[in-house]
Amino acid sequence: MNKITLKKCQIKDIPEIRKIASKAFPEAFSSILNNEQMDYMMDMMYGEKALTIDIGKGDQNYFLMYDDGEPCGYISITTPDRFVKERIEICNKKNGSPANMQVIKDCKKPIYLLHKVYLLPEKKGCGLGRLLFQHAEDVVSEMSKGKPSIMILQVNRKNPAVDFYKYLGMRIIGQQDFILDHGFEMNDFVMAIDIK
Numbered sequence: 795m796n797k798i799t800l801k802k803c804q805i806k807d808i809p810e811i812r813k814i815a816s817k818a819f820p821e822a823f824s825s826i827l828n829n830e831q832m833d834y835m836m837d838m839m840y841g842e843k844a845l846t847i848d849i850g851k852g853d854q855n856y857f858l859m860y861d862d863g864e865p866c867g868y869i870s871i872t873t874p875d876r877f878v879k880e881r882i883e884i885c886n887k888k889n890g891s892p893a894n895m896q897v898i899k900d901c902k903k904p905i906y907l908l909h910k911v912y913l914l915p916e917k918k919g920c921g922l923g924r925l926l927f928q929h930a931e932d933v934v935s936e937m938s939k940g941k942p943s944i945m946i947l948q949v950n951r952k953n954p955a956v957d958f959y960k961y962l963g964m965r966i967i968g969q970q971d972f973i974l975d976h977g978f979e980m981n982d983f984v985m986a987i988d989i990k
């Protein structure tokens with residue numbers, strides 16, 4: 795059996811994240827987004843500059859998964875303090891953030907945002923996605939030090955991953971069309987799970 799490990803990322807890990815993303819993101823979205831939006835979103839999320847800011851400033855906590863030492867997937871998590879910052883910055887710009895949904899504004903528990911859950915296409919379907927998700931739950935549980943919290947995520951309504959998340963216990967708490975630059979949209983569900 796292969797040895798699966800997970801490691802919190804630093805700036806030096808950016809090339810590995812970009813390498814996986816360059817395969818996993820187009821594979822997941824080629825039937826959902828057009829090429830222009832795909833390129834825009836790849837740069838917005840995985841451009842060198844974007845990742846340097848996200849990881850360098852601590853806006854997102856990335857974790858890489860290794861299968862027998864080979865990088866094969868990643869998750870990223872935003873903590874409640876950063877999420878609140880996002881609420882102010884992004885909502886003021888009136889574009890895409892789940893932070894401007896009433897159900898989120900009304901939530902009294904700390905909210906962790908699971909930004910990304912991605913595996914290399916050839917690694918899908920062998921249980922590694924479940925391990926990535928469980929790691930996200932463990933990280934949130936550890937970060938929140940036992941305080942009841944919520945982990946949320948945005949997922950495209952046409953992405954089969956919606957059913958994966960439901961299967962793992964997440965519930966749909968809303969749907970929203972988030973507006974990006976150039977008129978691009980993300981037609982998402984927002985899903986949530988309680989973390990104890």
Ligand SMILES: CC(C)(COP(=O)(O)OP(=O)(O)OC[C@H]1O[C@@H](n2cnc3c(N)ncnc32)[C@H](O)[C@@H]1OP(=O)(O)O)[C@@H](O)C(=O)NCCC(=O)NCCS
Pocket residue numbers: 818822910911912913914917918919920921922923924925948949950953954955956957958961
């Ligand atoms: C979503 C993703 C992480 C799932 O990982 P995976 O390794 O394929 O899933 P696993 O093999 O760990 O599956 C765990 C369980 O979920 C079930 N499952 C997996 N995908 C499912 C789906 N689309 N619908 C319903 N159930 C699903 C499996 O059958 C398995 O059940 P079991 O343990 O009872 O056998 C992976 O498919 C992926 O990287 N997709 C592309 C990236 C993406 O779209 N990410 C989400 C962006 S928000």
